[in-house]
Amino acid sequence: MSAYDELMAFQHTTEALAQVAGRLGWDQETMMPRGAAPQRSEEMAAMESVLHARRTDPKVGDWLAAIDDAVLDDVGQAQMRHIRKSYARTMKVPAELAAEIAKVTSRAQGQWAEARSDEDVAAFLPVLEEVVGLKRQEGQALADGGDVYDAMIDDYEPEMTAAELGAMFDAMRPRLVALRAAVLAAEAPAALSGSFPAQKQMQLTRELARSFGYDMSHGRVDKAVHPFSSGSGKDVRITTRTSEHDPFNCFYSTIHEVGHGCYEQNIDEAYLLTPLGQGVSMGVHESQSRIYENQLGRSRAFTGWLFEQMQESFGAFGVADKEAFYGTVNRVHDGYIRTEADEVQYNLHIMLRFDLERALMQGDLAVGDLEAAWNDRFEADFGYAVDKPSNGVLQDVHWSVGLFGYFPTYSLGNVYAGCLHEALRAAVPDLDGQLAAGDTSAATGWLRETLQQHGGLRKPRETILHASGIEPSPEPLLAYLEAKFGDLYGL
Incomplete structure (x- = not known):
């Protein structure tokens, strides 16, 4: 040898x-x-x-x-x-x-x-x-x-720096804040109400997992305090959680984790149990979970199909029709929880965590002052006070398990997803027609062929460039958000 x-x-x-x-x-x-x-x-x-x-x-x-x-x-x-x-x-x-x-x-x-x-x-x-x-x-x-924090970021997004991320976030924040202000000043769609039994949620959530191509013969769906995915190759597991009055928490957590899971399941088998046999970075990984969850799962076309599935599972649940349901799914609303945040506000949650953990790692913020710093920053950014720790500094598992440098990859994944979605729309002209029938195969197949199967073959930015044809930039994401929510809220 x-x-x-x-x-x-x-x-x-x-x-x-x-x-x-x-x-x-x-x-x-x-x-x-x-x-x-x-x-x-x-x-x-x-x-x-x-x-x-x-x-x-x-x-x-x-x-x-x-x-x-x-x-x-x-x-x-x-x-x-x-x-x-x-x-x-x-x-x-x-x-x-x-x-x-x-x-x-x-x-x-x-x-x-x-x-x-x-x-x-x-x-x-x-x-x-x-x-x-x-x-x-x-x-x-x-x-x-x-830089200590740069070294930590490199574990999750190779060759990325805090300065580059900070500059990207600074460029994104004004447009996100302006969009949020315009949306919140407009009339909001109705919120979902009612009771949705956990057992039925789990039955439907497994169907959703399969509809996005998750291979249940090489995976499973369980419940956890904080949804996550685990494993690669032929054993890729995901978790979700249920809330009696909020089935979207379960469904979209599942679709999100399925994006991660499918990335791992779809990597070329020749790379199994080698360094190439897993996602190349957490930013690229997050691009898969976010495009599955948002650009596909929260689209007008797919939510129309999901509306029918919920009627079959729960009977009439107080939403009049598919268009009203689309508004309910994408409703921009006050909230504390990152994983439940709408697309307009999600990245603002990440920017908060990015700044706090960067300060922690650089010694500019003491652990004993973290809760107060979180609460002050949250009220400044979102306009209302944190009501309890589980809605504030205790909501995420990441810091307890030492994942410092991980949070910014969530927003970077959104940026990457924006680039991929733009290319996907060009490659699959009838995407909405297929999603309206609950058929995600063209979209997930394109992602598998252009990105997922290659695992760690290319560096992160090269991976996105190869799949989308453009250098990573926040512009496609911001344009998508402004168009989608401008239409939905009549801006």
Whole structure:
């Protein structure tokens, strides 16, 4: 075997073990008994120790030194790009620190869930302080004298910086704020009301998952406190949640996670259990979940089909017709929860988190001051006060599990989705006719062929450029939002 073949065989096992570690995380959020949390944190730390040891094994360095990337084909060069970067990154982080982060974040996740349920920020702050301290140490090791937050962002969106994201957000904010002001000054569609049994929601949500191409023979849909997707290749799982009076929470969380899940399921099988066998970045990943959820799932055409499905499941539910239902689904409204935010206001939620976590990581904001900073910023941005912690600083799981640098990729995913949607409309002229029949296959097939199947073959921006034909820019997203909501609200 050549050095490349030996390295790829070794990497195959490392990737398989990483999937096992991911499955432990999935179980913790879905089925694990609450009392198992202390043991699970030890198990997660043990798995991280094994993975760290493999990723820093001297043999990996020897193989990397022996391989001439120039003689490899495009796939081989892409594999090496990922492995070299991962090796360099992992070598900078001490094994003890990596294991401690895994242990503490596993414990913090359970404490966050309890604190959220009890509306008790004080109960969560001590462990969050630990997480922030450990992640700062990791960020300092990775930054090697550079910007700590940039090093964290690079874990989720390679070659992106906080300065570039900040400039993008600054350019987007005025148009988003102006659109929100115009929309909120207009007459709003009626809100959904009534009772929608959880069992029926779950039945319909699984049908929605299948309608978007999610392969249930290689996946499953469960319930969790915070919806997420997990896994890659032939075992890709998603979760959702139900609310008796808000079935949209369930349905659109599911469609969102199906976007993530389909990306992973549709990657070329030749890349299975290799660095190319997963989504290339969280921004690109989010582009899939957001285009599934919003440009497709909240379109006038698809909501007409969903209206009929809800009538079959729940009977008459107080919405007169398909057009009224389209307005209800896309209703711009006051709200605290990011995952339930309408398209107009969603990115403003992300900008808030981006600024706060950047300040946390740079040492400009103390963990003890985080709740007050959140509440002040929220009232300034949205015009009303946070009423309880579960609607404020405790609503998201991300900080408890150490995902600093992750939040801005949500808005970046929206930007990428805007570029993809513009290209999709040109490629599938009869898109609305198909969506009106509940048929997403042309849209999801185009995304599979142009983007999803390639996994990590290209860098993130190159991935979007290859699929959409244009350099990533917020202009298509902003134009889409202004046209859609201008029409819906008669602006």
